Amino acid sequence: xxxxxSAVAMAAAIVLGVTACGGSGSxxxxxKGSAAKDPAAVSGTITYWDTSDAKNEAPTxxxxxxxxxxxxxxxxxxxxxxxxxxxxxxxxxxxxxGKGAPDVVRTDVGLIPEYASLHYxxxxxxxxxxxxxxDFVAGPxxxxxxxxxxxGVPSVTDTLGLLYxxxxxxxxxxxxxxxxxxxxxxxxxxxxxxxPGVEGTYVNPDSYFLFPVLFGEGADLADPAAxxxxxxxxxxxxxVTEAKKIYDTSSLKxxxxxxxxxxxxxxxxGKVAMLVQGPWSVGDDLTGSAFQGKEANLGYAPVxxxxxxxxxxxxxxxxxxxxxxxxxxxxxxxxxxxxxxxxSQQTIALKNGTLPTRTSAYTAEVLKNQTIAGFxxxxxxxxxxxxxxxxxxxxxxxxxxxxxxxxGKSSVQDGLDAAAxxxxxxLPGYTVQ
Amino acid sequence: xxxxxxxxxxxxxxxxxxxxxxxxxxxxxxxxxxxxxxAWAMVAPVVIVLAVLVFYPLGYxxxxxxxxxxxxxxxxxxxxxxxxxxxxxxxLHNYWQVLSGKDGDFYPRxxxxxxWTVCCVAVTYAIGLAMAxxxxxxxxxxxFYRLCLILPWAVPAFIGVFAWRxxxxxxxxxxxxxxxxxxxxxxxxxxxxxxxKIAVIMVNIWVGVPFMMVALLGGLQSIPGELYEAxxxxxxxxxxxxxxxxxxxxxxxxxxxxLLSTVWTFNMFAIIYLLxxxxxxxxxxxxxxxxxxxxxxxxxxxxxxxTYGIVILLILVAFSTFYRRQLKPEQA
Numbered sequence: 001x002x003x004x005x006s007a008v009a010m011a012a013a014i015v016l017g018v019t020a021c022g023g024s025g026s027x028x029x030x031x032k033g034s035a036a037k038d039p040a041a042v043s044g045t046i047t048y049w050d051t052s053d054a055k056n057e058a059p060t061x062x063x064x065x066x067x068x069x070x071x072x073x074x075x076x077x078x079x080x081x082x083x084x085x086x087x088x089x090x091x092x093x094x095x096x097x098g099k100g101a102p103d104v105v106r107t108d109v110g111l112i113p114e115y116a117s118l119h120y121x122x123x124x125x126x127x128x129x130x131x132x133x134x135d136f137v138a139g140p141x142x143x144x145x146x147x148x149x150x151x152g153v154p155s156v157t158d159t160l161g162l163l164y165x166x167x168x169x170x171x172x173x174x175x176x177x178x179x180x181x182x183x184x185x186x187x188x189x190x191x192x193x194x195x196p197g198v199e200g201t202y203v204n205p206d207s208y209f210l211f212p213v214l215f216g217e218g219a220d221l222a223d224p225a226a227x228x229x230x231x232x233x234x235x236x237x238x239x240v241t242e243a244k245k246i247y248d249t250s251s252l253k254x255x256x257x258x259x260x261x262x263x264x265x266x267x268x269x270g271k272v273a274m275l276v277q278g279p280w281s282v283g284d285d286l287t288g289s290a291f292q293g294k295e296a297n298l299g300y301a302p303v304x305x306x307x308x309x310x311x312x313x314x315x316x317x318x319x320x321x322x323x324x325x326x327x328x329x330x331x332x333x334x335x336x337x338x339x340x341x342x343x344s345q346q347t348i349a350l351k352n353g354t355l356p357t358r359t360s361a362y363t364a365e366v367l368k369n370q371t372i373a374g375f376x377x378x379x380x381x382x383x384x385x386x387x388x389x390x391x392x393x394x395x396x397x398x399x400x401x402x403x404x405x406x407x408g409k410s411s412v413q414d415g416l417d418a419a420a421x422x423x424x425x426x427l428p429g430y431t432v433q
Numbered sequence: 434x435x436x437x438x439x440x441x442x443x444x445x446x447x448x449x450x451x452x453x454x455x456x457x458x459x460x461x462x463x464x465x466x467x468x469x470x471x472a473w474a475m476v477a478p479v480v481i482v483l484a485v486l487v488f489y490p491l492g493y494x495x496x497x498x499x500x501x502x503x504x505x506x507x508x509x510x511x512x513x514x515x516x517x518x519x520x521x522x523x524x525l526h527n528y529w530q531v532l533s534g535k536d537g538d539f540y541p542r543x544x545x546x547x548x549w550t551v552c553c554v555a556v557t558y559a560i561g562l563a564m565a566x567x568x569x570x571x572x573x574x575x576x577f578y579r580l581c582l583i584l585p586w587a588v589p590a591f592i593g594v595f596a597w598r599x600x601x602x603x604x605x606x607x608x609x610x611x612x613x614x615x616x617x618x619x620x621x622x623x624x625x626x627x628x629x630k631i632a633v634i635m636v637n638i639w640v641g642v643p644f645m646m647v648a649l650l651g652g653l654q655s656i657p658g659e660l661y662e663a664x665x666x667x668x669x670x671x672x673x674x675x676x677x678x679x680x681x682x683x684x685x686x687x688x689x690x691x692l693l694s695t696v697w698t699f700n701m702f703a704i705i706y707l708l709x710x711x712x713x714x715x716x717x718x719x720x721x722x723x724x725x726x727x728x729x730x731x732x733x734x735x736x737x738x739x740t741y742g743i744v745i746l747l748i749l750v751a752f753s754t755f756y757r758r759q760l761k762p763e764q765a
Contacts, residue, residue, distance in 0.1 A: 096507070118732070206712065253624075255602055255604055256624060256629075256709075257623040257708065257709050258598065258599075258602050258710070259710075259712050262603075262605065265605060324511045324512040324513070325510075329512075389505075391731070392730065392732070393731025396715075396731070399711070400713065400714050403714050
């Protein structure tokens with residue numbers, strides 16, 4: 001069955017590839033200089049893989065593509081929506097075989113080092129894709145760099161913050177959201193005592209949500225400069241001990257098979273008071289009984305700080321990347337430039353409520369959106385993750401050990417030592433303590 | 434083969450000429466072609482399809498398992514980038530890593546895979562047989578019962594699995610709603626590795642019973658009723674009738690369905706992967722889901738995943754061979 005599908009897909013890809021080449025054949029021969037001078041002369045068909053939410057966000061991108069095609073009438077864009085959770089494997093398989101790969105792909109910021117190290121995406125320095133680079137916010141721009149080159153153009157950005165239910169906080173008599181993890185634990189105890197049936201938070205056992213706690217103690221997965229695995233450092237042990245304490249004292253009991261869905265349901269129906277979450281979840285929150293029609297009830301705050309006193313969360317979001325083997329690089333660059341321009345970013349922000357990556361896109365009108373206004377100050381706490389190609393692979397062992405720690409099956413030190421050992425297998429040349 | 438010998442003169446009819454020297458390979462192929470070209474033409478499509486879909490991937494997988502290929506060192510020809518393959522032959526190193534237990538992952542997974550397979554097959558067979566016996570009697574609405582019990586089979590596996598996942602949800606699932614309404618404490622059905630293991634076995638049994646039941650019902654119906662009548666005349670108790678008529682009568686069906694069910698369960702990917710999601714400790718991974726993780730998370734480890742694939746294949750081939758050998762004398 002799967003073979004049948006892939007054979008069909010391959011046939012379709014070949015046909016598409018042939019037509020794409022046919023359309024653009026003559027222009028491929030053009031020297032880059034002339035294309036750069038006269039963008040209107042670029043022609044052909046390019047394929048764009050979008051990973052935005054197919055129902056709520058995709059129409060905005062499709063409308064922008066119509067504008068692009070109107071501006072560059074010789075370029076046709078083949079829009080394809082690909083599920084966010086499967087795009088990594090699909091893109092890598094297509095990119096490696098060269099069959100059916102898109103020309104431009106919307107890429108989670110964490111995947112840029114992996115794609116770049118595998119030569120799947122093209123360096124963009126000096127191409128038309130990058131324009132007004134000084135306008136980009138520093139954090140999102142950092143996510144596009146790998147070994148000194150730029151491999152993507154920031155499209156939208158996000159980070160984790162603390163979302164809280166103002167009603168519950170008022171009922172518990174708490175004036176302001178917690179600023180440290182210890183305050184979060186104390187506030188949760190107050191909430192549990194004063195508001196019956198409500199817990200403080202819901203710990204997401206996904207290891208991405210562990211980052212704010214790790215960063216708060218100055219810990220990270222690995223140290224690429226010293227070539228050292230640092231996930232079992234004393235700071236990391238302290239951080240995970242804190243995470244376990246939050247889980248034991250302040251969290252609703254986690255359902256590990258449906259953690260994310262249950263977390264969202266619990267928060268939006270008012271069963272938990274606060275969540276470490278990103279701006280992408282707000283749209284869903286507003287459909288729940290606690291926030292529907294009461295958007296002002298949703299409070300935004302930076303993630304709590306650890307013992308270092310700094311509140312830090314990972315930079316998320318999406319960059320547009322260009323497939324290195326694209327048959328029509330000029331059109332792909334132009335498309336990338338258009339989609340990440342300030343005007344396009346404002347359109348996306350206004351319609352989808354996602355955070356732009358250009359300073360100039362934060363206009364007064366854009367800042368009227370409550371989510372964007374709420375998260376803009378939080379973006380100051382965002383910091384990049386280690387830019388290692390293997391980051392995607394590191395999440396699995398960390399996740400497994402983190403869950404064992406949360407379930408009490410292994411101690412914090414043992415669990416992190418085991419994770420470090422697995423990291424060592426995945427990061428050749430790195431020392432493990 | 435028989436037609437080939439038919440063409441030769443029957444022994445003893447004429448003075449047999451001294452035996453020719455054995456024809457060369459080419460000659461025998463040509464002769465075989467001349468005689469049987471029609472047969473070759475008939476099987477050619479199947480042979481070609483098998484070669485493309487089975488033998489080529491299998492051969493390539495075996496080759497990869499003898500190298501250290503992963504996503505970073507295979508050949509890349511992407512646009513302006515042309516990098517040759519830098520992986521190399523490592524012989525049986527990967528197999529040694531796996532089978533000696535050095536990678537630390539194989540034996541725990543293998544142990545759980547065996548437990549999982551044995552539990553699933555044994556319980557599925559027992560329940561399937563019991564239901565088949567019930568439905569083999571003359572009862573009212575027999576057709577209706579049969580249809581109901583086949584239903585899990587008609588539901589696509591992933592839909593069934595998601596339904597179970599929703600029902601087992603510890604906060605918003607229907608099972609906990611039911612037991613808390615009786616005043617019992619809510620259970621965390623998918624909360625620990627042990628309860629997750631029990632849950633996946635339970636769901637797999639639910640998915641597997643209809644097939645067992647239908648197959649065994651067919652087997653039961655093929656046992657002649659006279660045998661039961663004769664046994665009853667001889668004063669055999671119901672238990673004796675079961676052990677001495679039903680069980681031997683079902684043996685051909687049993688041997689086939691147990692073999693099939695074992696192979697399917699051993700490689701049952703969807704239920705474990707879909708029921709438990711990503712937030713697991715890894716203890717619930719069977720060999721197949723573990724190989725999938727190797728191949729499809731982060732930077733792909735082609736040689737490692739291929740090694741697991743071949744090891745799984747060898748285990749199943751060994752099991753099938755042994756199982757059929759064991760059964761042969763009994764059937765004879």
